[in-house]
Amino acid sequence: MFDLYQLSEDHIAVREAVRELCDAKVAPNAAAADENGEFPQASYDALRSSDFHAPHIPAEFGGAGADALATAIVIEEVARACASSSLIPAVNKLGTMPLLLSGDQALKERYLTPVARGEAMFSYCLSEPEAGSDAGSMTTRADRDGDHWILNGVKRWITNAGVSEYYTVFAVTTPGIGPKGISAFVIEKSDPGVSFGAPERKLGIKGSPTREVYFDNVRVPLDRIIGEPGTGFATAMKTLDHTRVTIAAQAVGIAAGALDAALAYAQERRQFGKPIADFQGMQFLLADMGMKLTAARELTYAAAARSERGDADLTYFGAAAKCFASDAAMEITTDAVQVLGGYGYTKDFPAERMMRDAKITQIYEGTNQVQRIVMARQLLKGVI
Incomplete structure (x- = not known):
């Protein structure tokens, strides 16, 4: 339905x-x-x-x-x-x-x-140096020690690391049984043993710090576990079902900004005595950009509605929205640079920044190759 x-x-x-x-x-x-x-x-x-x-x-x-x-x-x-x-x-x-x-x-x-209240931000620590798409193979450990858990390990590609006060951290609490042995915890930046690596030097989204987070014998009280021990990986996957919709929304926004810039430029830039927006070739390009943006937005909103209701097909729609919108954003921002021509290749205009920013939406919260695997599995289950 x-x-x-x-x-x-x-x-x-x-x-x-x-x-x-x-x-x-x-x-x-x-x-x-x-x-x-x-x-x-x-x-x-x-x-x-x-x-x-x-x-x-x-x-x-x-x-x-x-x-x-x-x-x-x-x-x-x-x-x-x-x-x-x-x-x-x-x-x-x-x-x-x-x-x-x-x-x-x-x-x-x-x-x-x-x-x-805006007094703190919250980051998400799932990926590790050797556990990206295969998050279930993480090695960060949390060992029970009386009324505490002791965390040791490294998380990589953590957005807003060092700025956020709080971190949801996934760690192995029962080794040897795979994802069913993973639990989730709240870690505070001020906890002794928490430290951060140098900011990554990135292609885009440079205003959002991405760093490694290190845990060196971090003592975590028992009341900071999220859910029951062993349920962390399931919680992580349910979380991504909902938050892939937010990455789709981000991609739609980046694409919308790029289309705005392209439309404005095409109406102002004159060649051969008239605005380049009057040329059919340019109109075809702008129409395709608008069509892709509209389709991405509609799919994203449909997925958001399912997220709110908790529908059974959210896993499929979340993956589809994230994948389609991010692919569309990459295409639209690249076309926006083309519309602006040489100016699009300079930092004097925002299109090149938007093109660089769009790329990450095809990668984080699950690469688009992973999204296609997720969608295929849902189709084979008959969910859709």
Whole structure:
């Protein structure tokens, strides 16, 4: 059964509010964040002041209580202005989703409340140097020691590492039984034994720090485990079902920003005595960009609606939305550079930044090759 989403007046109002804020207080920081490779603190402050930094957190914990579709719209609109800044609401959702899915009430109140207030951010630590797509082969360990767990290991490719105060960390608690021996924990940046590697030198999203996180005999109280021991990997996979929708939204936003830039330039740039937008070849290119963007947005919103309802086909739709939208974003941003010609290849215009930013959406939260495996397995199960 294919239930359709419907944008409510509230969803439309959220889009208008986020766009106005981002045009005024986020977009002006985007080029500098990219050039300097610095976390856009001013953008975070702007998002925090309007409750757009973690809109998904329920009202009972002090959050805005936005549904999955509204949250996707927020991320889309922030990404339209600055992809690095869009990782603030996106990664706050990624880091906290395991608590929302599997955490007990006390753990939620303790950690979701400060995130909702904008006093802390939350990152997600799953990947390791030798465990990327094969996350189940992780080697980070958590050993029971009386009323504590002792964590040792390394996590790699951790978004906003060093800036976030809190981290959802997955570690092996029962060796030798594969994913069923993995558990999830909340780790605080201030915990003794937690340290960070140097920021990665990346192609794009340079304003969002990506670093390794090291755990050296980190003592974690028993009440900081998320769910029961051995349920961590299942929680991680359920989390990704929901948060792949946010990466799809980010990709849609990046693509929308690139199309905006291409449309504006095509109407201003004159060749052979008229705007290049008047040429049929250019119109075909712009039409294809718009068509791909519209399809990606519609699929993303349909997946967001399923995320909100917790539908049985969410795994398929989350993977499909992330895969299709990120592929579309890569194509649209590349075409935007082409529309701008030589100017598109320079940092004087945003298209080249958007093209670089778009690439990561095909890689993180599961490569698009992995997404196709996920989709195929769901099809073979008869879920769709």
